[in-house]
Amino acid sequence: MLQMRGITKRFPGVLASDHVNFDVRAGEVHTLLGENGAGKSTLMKILYGLYQQDEGEILLHGKPVKLTSPSHAISQGIGMIHQHFMLVPTLTVAENVALGLKSTRGPLCDLKTVSARITELSKTFGLHVFPDEYIWQLSVGERQRVEIIKALYRDASILILDEPTAVLTPSEVDDIFKIFRRLANDGRGLVFISHKLKEVLELSDRITVLRHGRVTGHTTPAESDRHDLAQLMVGREVKLAPDAHDIKPGKPLLVIDKLSVDGDRGRHAVQGLSLEVKSGEILGIAGISGNGQRELAEAIAGLRTPQAGTITLDGHNTTACKPRQVREKGLSYVPEERMKDGAVGEFDIKENLILLNHNKAPFCSRGFLNFAKITEHCRRLVKEYAVKTPSLETTTSNLSGGNIQKLIMARELDAGPKVLVASQPTRGVDIGAAEYIHKRIAAQRERGTASIVISEDLDEVMALSDRIAVMFDGKIMGIIPRKEATRESIGLLMTGEQQHEEGLRR
Numbered sequence: 001m002l003q004m005r006g007i008t009k010r011f012p013g014v015l016a017s018d019h020v021n022f023d024v025r026a027g028e029v030h031t032l033l034g035e036n037g038a039g040k041s042t043l044m045k046i047l048y049g050l051y052q053q054d055e056g057e058i059l060l061h062g063k064p065v066k067l068t069s070p071s072h073a074i075s076q077g078i079g080m081i082h083q084h085f086m087l088v089p090t091l092t093v094a095e096n097v098a099l100g101l102k103s104t105r106g107p108l109c110d111l112k113t114v115s116a117r118i119t120e121l122s123k124t125f126g127l128h129v130f131p132d133e134y135i136w137q138l139s140v141g142e143r144q145r146v147e148i149i150k151a152l153y154r155d156a157s158i159l160i161l162d163e164p165t166a167v168l169t170p171s172e173v174d175d176i177f178k179i180f181r182r183l184a185n186d187g188r189g190l191v192f193i194s195h196k197l198k199e200v201l202e203l204s205d206r207i208t209v210l211r212h213g214r215v216t217g218h219t220t221p222a223e224s225d226r227h228d229l230a231q232l233m234v235g236r237e238v239k240l241a242p243d244a245h246d247i248k249p250g251k252p253l254l255v256i257d258k259l260s261v262d263g264d265r266g267r268h269a270v271q272g273l274s275l276e277v278k279s280g281e282i283l284g285i286a287g288i289s290g291n292g293q294r295e296l297a298e299a300i301a302g303l304r305t306p307q308a309g310t311i312t313l314d315g316h317n318t319t320a321c322k323p324r325q326v327r328e329k330g331l332s333y334v335p336e337e338r339m340k341d342g343a344v345g346e347f348d349i350k351e352n353l354i355l356l357n358h359n360k361a362p363f364c365s366r367g368f369l370n371f372a373k374i375t376e377h378c379r380r381l382v383k384e385y386a387v388k389t390p391s392l393e394t395t396t397s398n399l400s401g402g403n404i405q406k407l408i409m410a411r412e413l414d415a416g417p418k419v420l421v422a423s424q425p426t427r428g429v430d431i432g433a434a435e436y437i438h439k440r441i442a443a444q445r446e447r448g449t450a451s452i453v454i455s456e457d458l459d460e461v462m463a464l465s466d467r468i469a470v471m472f473d474g475k476i477m478g479i480i481p482r483k484e485a486t487r488e489s490i491g492l493l494m495t496g497e498q499q500h501e502e503g504l505r506r
């Protein structure tokens, strides 16, 4: 169906694609695998008409094409689900899906038809998307489903899936994989990008590995296991889970008592929730997204005012504090939406790294910024956290997805927090970097930080946590010590079918 030949793309200081050859056959899932910044999204954005290649050609069904814009690519039957959402928050689901559709150009007159088809698609594929809800009301997971519906709606014959599963729960991934498979069996060609090797092995027909913008290998799930893939993409052995430590937790640093928080839809997103995290301890919060995790994290961070209950951070009542005041009491916060809440896209790397302490010594004295100190500090963080960037002055939104996440982790962990709240800390991060981030979070134990790790990735929660709390419908269904936790016991709590009585008393 598609051939990309000798594709080269340069950005200032970066060779993002270096004579890449890539093809897609009808009926297959072809996976692009590679570290953060390897050039996967760039290659796919060229295919989708968002970027133009500097060299090389693209052939569709054997004929050379110049893809000049996404609408042009769509008219050629190419659809893309982006890594970062391209939805308009102030429009409804139906309006977003209708955007750019030929039939609805001009007044959005047949929105009813669009809504009906969305409902139909969402039923067929079990995607649970409601046409009349506004995008800003939706969780990340729900927004992703809208993106998928949008692509399915356009009935693309080549479908580019740039980390579509990063925000889905394990059972949603199972469902969506069945859909992807059905779409491929139907004669479509799918390009799949994921950092989760298990998924890559499950879904792919062929795998192409990219490193530093170059194709460095081809393989298939029959020929490679997880360790082979890790080795192929990183070029060294990768430990897939950090060593478990025994810890001696100290005094409680974060105490949440009967907390209720409203969500954007106005109802109680968090309902009378209580929990405690001690110094040196990591509490994992598992659960399907949309069950109040985001609202809980935002309330702790001072971004959302609770309706009832208290939050106590290191002995201070921070329930009604502003974000900056909570930070001054010792909170570090890694939000689930890195581009919206974690970094300022238009700022450069340096500015984002000192965003929270630019007004303090040693970066500032008597009202003047100390550029030498700032540069030294930022250079160290970029190096330590392996943020791949051509310079410290690079605009943050130009970094690859995983590298933006590493940048935020660097800033938040380096602040030496008393309490850390990290939502989906390794979403979209390659396995080499995930290994590093896990190590750094685990190291917070020795520093005496009380950490909360919110994640939909059960493997991540199980690998990192000392205790695992499961959230469902705004409440904690149970808290299980890691040693007693199994995927099954947590999975049961996640669906709200069972409460862990013993866990609740603990």
Ligand SMILES: Nc1ncnc2c1ncn2[C@@H]1O[C@H](COP(=O)(O)OP(=O)(O)OP(=O)(O)O)[C@@H](O)[C@H]1O
Pocket: 011, 012, 014, 015, 016, 034, 035, 036, 037, 038, 039, 040, 041, 042, 043, 083, 388, 389, 398, 399, 400, 401, 402, 403, 428, 430
């Ligand atoms: N618009 C842009 N301007 C400048 N540099 C860019 C731009 N887009 C991408 N880059 C650079 O090109 C390189 C490849 O980025 P790309 O987003 O394709 O990586 P990726 O493989 O998708 O990584 P990830 O797994 O983190 O999403 C990176 O070094 C990135 O900083």
Ligand SMILES: [Mg+2]
Pocket: 040, 041, 042, 083, 162, 400, 401
């Ligand atoms: Mg990418």
